[in-house]
Amino acid sequence: MKVGILGSGDVAKSLGTGFVTLGHEVRLGSRTAGNPKATEWANATNGKGSTGTFADTAAFGEVIVLATLGVATVDAIRQAGVTHFDGKVVIDATNPLAFSAQGTPSLAIGLTTSQGEENQKAIPKAHVVKAFNTTGNANFFRPKFPGGPPDMFVCGNDAGAKKKVIEILHEFGWPSVLDVGGIEASRELESLCILWVKSAFALSNFQVAFKLLRR
Numbered sequence: 741m742k743v744g745i746l747g748s749g750d751v752a753k754s755l756g757t758g759f760v761t762l763g764h765e766v767r768l769g770s771r772t773a774g775n776p777k778a779t780e781w782a783n784a785t786n787g788k789g790s791t792g793t794f795a796d797t798a799a800f801g802e803v804i805v806l807a808t809l810g811v812a813t814v815d816a817i818r819q820a821g822v823t824h825f826d827g828k829v830v831i832d833a834t835n836p837l838a839f840s841a842q843g844t845p846s847l848a849i850g851l852t853t854s855q856g857e858e859n860q861k862a863i864p865k866a867h868v869v870k871a872f873n874t875t876g877n878a879n880f881f882r883p884k885f886p887g888g889p890p891d892m893f894v895c896g897n898d899a900g901a902k903k904k905v906i907e908i909l910h911e912f913g914w915p916s917v918l919d920v921g922g923i924e925a926s927r928e929l930e931s932l933c934i935l936w937v938k939s940a941f942a943l944s945n946f947q948v949a950f951k952l953l954r955r
């Protein structure tokens with residue numbers, strides 16, 4: 741499968757390495773071609789990884805991942821070319837973080853909309869599925885915890901797209917995936933990211949992930 745990942749940061753590289761390890765072809769996209777972080781990553785993939793602009797990457801991907809600065813994601817989608825997303829499964833890992841000089845980040849939006857909903861609105865013919873946004877990038881691929889595998893949460897409007905993303909999550913080493921509803925559930929999943937950050941700071945440990953206990 742060809743996977744186009746919009747982004748050149750830790751999330752894009754971590755997901756890119758996971759997809760490459762599973763045998764997929766991956767392109768990382770940036771605002772300009774030749775981004776040094778994306779190029780360094782691609783050079784270490786034995787030819788499975790490549791780089792390009794957001795537009796090259798969106799055109800390349802059969803599945804597309806959104807891994808850009810949360811509040812800049814709709815701009816990145818427009819730079820990528822909205823029609824390149826038509827009919828495709830889009831994995832949305834973004835969070836609309838608002839950074840301040842002090843303390844942990846908060847959400848720039850969240851009560852009446854969410855980044856997931858804004859992203860879906862920007863690409864109405866694509867099938868956006870929120871995933872990977874509720875844990876740190878170091879946990880994305882084959883997470884190992886003494887308490888067993890953590891839970892991943894997904895939401896989105898298209899059942900077929902969620903099924904595809906859940907299959908991908910299983911391949912990434914997430915056997916327990918909870919589908920919590922339509923794309924508007926991004927409001928809760930993006931809030932959960934803030935709880936994850938606050939928990940990690942409270943514990944001085946970023947090797948943390950959520951798990952629901954069941955009985």
Ligand SMILES: NC(=O)c1ccc[n+]([C@@H]2O[C@H](COP(=O)([O-])OP(=O)(O)OC[C@H]3O[C@@H](n4cnc5c(N)ncnc54)[C@H](OP(=O)(O)O)[C@@H]3O)[C@@H](O)[C@H]2O)c1
Pocket residue numbers: 746747748749750751752769770771772775806807808809810811812813815816833834835836837872873874875876877878
């Ligand atoms: N860090 C984590 O562990 C983690 C975990 C889960 C979810 N997330 C979420 O995943 C996303 C990516 O996080 P990250 O830490 O890897 O990277 P990041 O620093 O949040 O974002 C880097 C990417 O955003 C692009 N970007 C920045 N400003 C832009 C603008 N004005 N217009 C268009 N694109 C712009 C950059 O483009 P260039 O390539 O051109 O520089 C780069 O590709 C974020 O939404 C974050 O909240 C992060």
